[in-house]
Amino acid sequence: MNAVEDVRQLLGGLDPALDGRTGDEERRRRDLTRILASDRTARADPQKVWRRRLVLAASAAVLAVAAGAVALESAREPQPAFAATPAILTFGPPASAEAANMRLRHLAEVAAARPVLQRPAGTVEYLESTNWFLNSSISGGRTASAVVPQQWRSWRTDDDAGRMDKRSLPPTFRSEADRREWQRRGGRVDSSQEVSDYAAGEFSGWTGAVPTDAAALREWLAGGLRPDLGPVQHLENVAQLAGVRLLNPAQRATALRLLADLPGIAVSGTVTDRAGRRGEAFSILSNAHGLPAQYTVIVDPDTGGLLGYEEVLTTTAGKLNVTVPAVVTYRSYLVAEYAAMPR
Incomplete structure (x- = not known):
């Protein structure tokens, strides 16, 4: 049995890589963030501390996250690489003087009034997005990181079957020395492609029609597993949903009403997103995943999408080797329409 198998046997159900469902990739990445976190102001949870010690102690292992996968290696490396994180978005004045909950409800009405997209015969839900993730590895108590841009395309049928095409672009680094360090640790520096086909009911874990009642949508997204989910997790669920499902006007409006009900959500201001589109930003500040962070959704004021x-x-940044403020994840939703399933 190799080191990876040894540690996974120790971890059992705690290993976040064991669940390959599309909607759980962000959860696996956040598991690493929690392990790397060193927020001394947060109250320690004895169970979480025990899990963290188990992961770090097992086989002198290194936890490496790469595009949602978890790998373990035993090696001590020199000075870590530092990730060249994207520029922080600049927020302008708010579009109105309304509080966040009122403004989101107003945008929900805008969404609800949009025409329903007509669906040609023989087509499925088709979505495109650009995604950027900070991937990190720990070795000998030190962290190396790279930023990995990904282009996602997905096709989903009504019975939640479909295809996901993920193209990882070459990661970026602050210097050539950082690139060499990342390569020394086994990190990829070239492009790659992963195409996954899903049987009925397996594409996203969210099956059936998206609810058009805010309370029902909140419970549906949570899957009935954790009724105590905090505001950040509900916001992230909505963001993940937008990346895997084609929402009609009523469903987009319901998603915004769910966001409006979240405690702590605030107006960040107007913004030009990473695809050059104007939007309105709403954020929650939280250390729910181990480090103080701002979680933001950007809404199109014309469509409510x-x-x-x-x-x-x-x-x-805890033990993550980035300079704060630092973007560690972004998603840019580019296309949501009906198209033929590829052969």
Whole structure:
């Protein structure tokens, strides 16, 4: 049995890589963020501390996250590489003086009034997005990171079957020395492609029609597994939904009403997103995943659709080797329409 198998046997159900469902990739990445976090102001959870010690102690292992996959290696490396994170978005004045909950409800009405997209015969839900993730590895108590841009295309049928095409572009680094360090640790520096086909009921884990009642949508997204989900997780669920489902006007409006009900959500201002589109930003500040961060959704004021999602570390990076404020995740939703399923 190799080191990876040893540690996975120890971890059992705690290993976040064991669930390959599309909607759980962000959860696996956040598991690493929690392990790397060193927020001393947060109250320690004995169970989480035990899990963290188990992961770090097992086989002198290194936890490496690459595009949602978890790998373990035993090696001590020199000075870590530092990730060249994207520029922070600049927020302008708010579009109105309304509080966030009122403004989101207003945008929900805008969404509800939009015409329903007509569906040609023989087509399925087709979505495109650009996604950027900070991938990190720990070795000998030190962290190396790279930023990995990904282009996602997906096709989904009514019975939640479909295809996901993920193209990873070459990661970026602050210097050539950082690139060499990342390669020393086994990190990829070239492009790659992963195409996955899903049987009925397996594409996203969210099956059936998207609810058009805010309370029902909130429960549907949570899957009935954790009724105590915090506001950040509900916001992230909405953001993930926008990346895998084609929402009609009523469903987009319901998603915005769900966001409007979240405690702590605030207006960040107007913004030009990473695809050059104007939008309105709404954020929650939280250390729910181990480090103080700002979680933001960007809404199209003309359609009520989500344009993007961002996660930014605000005051400390813990053991993540980035300079705060630092973008650690962003999603830019580019296309949502009906198209033929590829052969």
